[in-house]
Amino acid sequence: GHELYTRLSGERVNGERERETPSAREVSAYHFHKAIAFIFHRSFPTMILATPASTHPVSTCGIHRLRCGVSPVSGPAARFVPQSAFIQRFINETWIERFDTHLENWVITLLWTIIVAMYFVGGLVGSFIAGPMAIIFGRRNSLLLNNAFVLIGALFMGLSKTAKSFEMIVIGRFFSGINSGVGFNINPMYLSESAPSKIRGMVALSFAPFTAAGLVVGQAIGLREVLGNDELWPLLLATCAVPAVIQLALLPWCPESPRYLLIDRKDKDSCIKALTRLRGNDDIAAELDEILEEQRALEGQRAKRVWELFRDRGVRWQLIITFVLGSAVQLCGNDAMYYYAVYVFRAAGIPNDKVQYVTIGTGCCEFTTSLLSNLIIDRAGRRLLLMGGYGMMAAFAIVFTISLSLQDKISWMPFLSMACVFASILSFGIGPAGVTAVIPSEIFDQTARPAAYMINGSLFWINLILIGLTFPFIVEGLGSFCYVPFLSFSFFTAIFIGFFLPETKGKTFLEISRKFQSINFKGLLKRPPSL
Numbered sequence: 001g002h003e004l005y006t007r008l009s010g011e012r013v014n015g016e017r018e019r020e021t022p023s024a025r026e027v028s029a030y031h032f033h034k035a036i037a038f039i040f041h042r043s044f045p046t047m048i049l050a051t052p053a054s055t056h057p058v059s060t061c062g063i064h065r066l067r068c069g070v071s072p073v074s075g076p077a078a079r080f081v082p083q084s085a086f087i088q089r090f091i092n093e094t095w096i097e098r099f100d101t102h103l104e105n106w107v108i109t110l111l112w113t114i115i116v117a118m119y120f121v122g123g124l125v126g127s128f129i130a131g132p133m134a135i136i137f138g139r140r141n142s143l144l145l146n147n148a149f150v151l152i153g154a155l156f157m158g159l160s161k162t163a164k165s166f167e168m169i170v171i172g173r174f175f176s177g178i179n180s181g182v183g184f185n186i187n188p189m190y191l192s193e194s195a196p197s198k199i200r201g202m203v204a205l206s207f208a209p210f211t212a213a214g215l216v217v218g219q220a221i222g223l224r225e226v227l228g229n230d231e232l233w234p235l236l237l238a239t240c241a242v243p244a245v246i247q248l249a250l251l252p253w254c255p256e257s258p259r260y261l262l263i264d265r266k267d268k269d270s271c272i273k274a275l276t277r278l279r280g281n282d283d284i285a286a287e288l289d290e291i292l293e294e295q296r297a298l299e300g301q302r303a304k305r306v307w308e309l310f311r312d313r314g315v316r317w318q319l320i321i322t323f324v325l326g327s328a329v330q331l332c333g334n335d336a337m338y339y340y341a342v343y344v345f346r347a348a349g350i351p352n353d354k355v356q357y358v359t360i361g362t363g364c365c366e367f368t369t370s371l372l373s374n375l376i377i378d379r380a381g382r383r384l385l386l387m388g389g390y391g392m393m394a395a396f397a398i399v400f401t402i403s404l405s406l407q408d409k410i411s412w413m414p415f416l417s418m419a420c421v422f423a424s425i426l427s428f429g430i431g432p433a434g435v436t437a438v439i440p441s442e443i444f445d446q447t448a449r450p451a452a453y454m455i456n457g458s459l460f461w462i463n464l465i466l467i468g469l470t471f472p473f474i475v476e477g478l479g480s481f482c483y484v485p486f487l488s489f490s491f492f493t494a495i496f497i498g499f500f501l502p503e504t505k506g507k508t509f510l511e512i513s514r515k516f517q518s519i520n521f522k523g524l525l526k527r528p529p530s531l
Helices: 002-009 024-049 052-060 076-080 082-099 105-136 139-158 167-194 197-204 207-221 233-238 241-253 258-264 268-279 285-297 306-311 313-331 334-347 352-380 382-405 413-430 432-443 449-481 484-500 509-520
Strands: none
Touching: 082 105, 105 139, 105 167, 105 449, 139 167, 139 233, 139 241, 167 197, 167 207, 167 258, 167 432, 167 449, 197 352, 197 432, 207 352, 207 432, 258 268, 258 285, 268 285, 285 509, 306 313, 306 449, 313 334, 313 432, 313 449, 313 484, 313 509, 334 352, 334 382, 334 413, 334 449, 352 382, 352 413, 352 432, 382 413, 382 432, 382 449, 382 484, 413 432, 432 449, 432 509, 449 484
């Protein structure tokens, strides 16, 4: 390893400079090993601490997006989530104690739907305020302040049973949603701005495995034998406070984004200190020069507002890409696949009381591929992971649709359907699950990035709400062909990426910005050339 390093970095070996020209494979291996060293010796604390408090609540608040986001609203799948029945019973018992009368089933369902929906509403609000927070307080400080939302939410939800108030769950869900909305926007922004360009994808995408890990943890501690029971469900809802406390204790030791310090705050000394803390003994001169060059290119500009992006021709293509990718991450049907999973597992002969254990496997699939995607993104590139992910999702969705149509006619079709569920989730994790959130940080410059994430985050939550409201009617209307709209969207998204998304791996922010600038002012919409 040392010999390879010295050959590539130009250091001397035994007093003499190594003159042998390295091969392409050695160059690739060098950058990969350097990325691993960077992560585990320098920025790993930043990556870990910038992530959990915002991603963990998504999976451990008990009734959240991936595990129950669609299914409780939709109905049938909700009965496989134990805390769903407990909370609905709690709502009825609370009402009886207050007014000495039972609630009708439709009223309980309505109140349950409101509880579920408040998380999405909070996420949308969080997306709206994430941009101003990132500009005013900075990236790191915004993540620290964001913990207040989840702590308030955990307090309300954890004490709801003691206080005999289901309204506290609604309030707690709303604040937890705000936390996730802010975190999903600022996490990748902070990480991408703190990473060197050669391994920016790996560092920025590091939030995705933690998000998927939060899903698995949430599924595990939500089991009836752990916290998903009638006595401990308030504690389950309050577990989102744990990573928030850890982050509050440790994140202050991590530096602020160097780019934010220099370009937004005009504080060169603090920028140098932050770079030194992040890079250790590495030479930061070249990276500092690149940030200074970007600062000069943006001289006199301030942080843009959302409506200013829509009027700025200089970001036209970036906005189109953001709208397509920000919508596709929900409209590809991944959440719909989670919805259908319970039916598929039952058809394959898995008992109702065992389905909750099998669903942990779906979370493990997403975690595995998110981790793999994190390791190869700077070698395979963004386009390949996104295009491959959506393409495979479309292919497996076709097979899934066929298997659903023949579910009652061929005995082994349920097992094929189950394989398609896992394959589709694996495909989602390899690209769309995480890479989508990284793209806005790379294709927008420093002044437009916070507003761009506001748009990207808003699309995520709006489309999530849209899927939750419409999917039951899609199932009712299309039956076994209910996945056709999603596979169509996945297919056309893969085509769009192949033609219109430039590759950004290894490029500096300024190089990417200049390339898009030349594209946006060529006239009408044309295919952007590769970077």
